[in-house]
Amino acid sequence: MGIDKFINDYLDGSITPEDDKEFRDMLERDPLAKEEFDLMISTHALLKSDAESIRIPEDFQRKVEERILAQYLHIANVNYGSKTRKYAYSALALLLLFVFSIYSISDGKLSSNYSLFWSEIAKQQDLLVSQVPTLDEQWIISQGNIKSPTSSSYFSNNINERNRKNSQRVEILEQSRTMVEAKSESPLVNSSKVVSQSPFLKLNSIAFSTNDFVDKNNLKVASGNIFVQPLNNLFLTRNFQGSSEFDGNSVFPVQIVGKGTLPYTEYPTKGVLLSGFSCLPFAKFGFADVKLKSYSAFSQSFGYKISDNFRLGLEFGYFDFVFEHPTMILVPATIAEAKESKIYSRIDKDKRQEENLLTNGNDFSNSNYVQVVVPIDRKFQIYWGSLFFDYIYPLTEYFSLAGRVNVGATNSGALGKVILFTEFQPIKGLAINLGVENKSYWLTLPSSSSSFKSEFGLVYGVSIKMDFE
């Protein structure tokens, strides 16, 4: 073993007894080795002396400790406080989000008079079907095969003429129903808003309302803002004026409870927004063939902060359109009667349809019915989901600029979105967002073909920001 290794082990105190003996012998017989050893010991002593001589300046040491400790305690307190607040805010936000979700999705209770209306129509139609004779039964009735004390005299007088008319109307209405079912629409339902304002309201009808319904004669009826559906016109034509001719056997459990209009344009998507954005479009492209009555949009996003400046996440939401949908309805009247009773002017208030376009129907022409096309407000909802990527550029303690790029799809096709927005964070963990967005997507509306739509809008929202360390 060389002298350097012996010296090194000696300094480390790790020299073995055998090496120590050999080392000492080497130092005694070799003056150069002794000189190297002395030099290394001196160097070692110099370093120890240097180490002992270095003193941290007391004032500097104290000030640094005070500053760091003060900062440390401050941060500890702030962390404690901010965490408590953050959890409280988050709990509140989740509660509000939960309430808002119920508000948004519960069609029947809180949010949508419109949805309540349609669901009630479905219920009432079921009820009506169960209580009103079927077409076959009505056909039997019209043929005189009913067991009524008074029916025989009635049918014996005018049976042939009335049966002829009834059979015609039943045939028409069967065709109408077949056509309507094929389109998954109900022109009679759609038309009832109009008909309820027409002279034909005096016919037996059924009413629907957004107000509370009460049970009356086996039907739920309501007053006030109601909807009148003249379905019983299917079976009782204008020529049969009520029970005097049908002697009870023909009195259907259907009531007229009033008239009015439905709030078609009332929508539930206004309200507090949490953890997401709402959009107010100020420019739309691709809607030239559609007359939009209203538009609203809402989205929620869940992002993960992957660094100080970047987030990745999922964003999903929906937007509602209310647009005019031209719908053909059948009005139980001749063209002359319609003009005479001013049904035309009542139906077509906007004068979009010329008077001479009133027909007896293209698909099933019948002189007892007038075919009218009326604009019905329809609601169309698009759901979408996307992946997003955020870049955040902090400006101050409270303000940040951010950009978001979304790639995703709607239930009609592809969707892309770009948002530029600010984050104002008055309270740590809770930010208010304001910005602009461009959203582009493919959309197919019932009254138009699939096409590319794009819109620019103002976005606003609230974000809850939680840090997990």
Next chain:
Amino acid sequence: MKGFDEHIYDEEQLRIASEDFRRGSAEAFHILYQHYSPKVYRFCLRMLGNREKAEDAFQEVFTKVFENARTFRGENFGAWLFTIARHICLNAIRLEKPYQNVEENSLHYSYVVSDDIGMRDFVQKAIMQLPVSLREALILREYEEYSYEEIAKILGIGLSLAKIRVHRARLLLKKLLEPIAKEYYGNR
């Protein structure tokens, strides 16, 4: 581990303090700071060779210490602390003009040592001529008296390499400090 400082706490006190520090105890931080701050200052000063830079690095070290308190696993606070100190010093060295590392056969010194201050400057300059990898190993061993196992852990290298670096640094420094060593201690 022994030191050269006034605030000496025994191993048990330091262990308890490091545990409490993880839980956010300001008192524990005070104990650890009192014990380790002279060592860290000395390490920074000899690593960087400049008082101002050493003070900047020193403050940064203890700022990082409490910022990263939750990452400390509670095993060896000293080793964890010097790992942070080493990284901060290496960053500072990288930011400055590359130092003229010494070649083993091109040693030079240009002034005569006449007092302790001169001796310290000479030692500092000699240490600064060591390659950084040898410098940090030597300071941890000769100044802070860390074991080779602890040095290996702080530097993130193997035990044998830690020993080799200290050995090489000693040999290099022996040549660098030969004039002043002879002046101070003469031939024994």
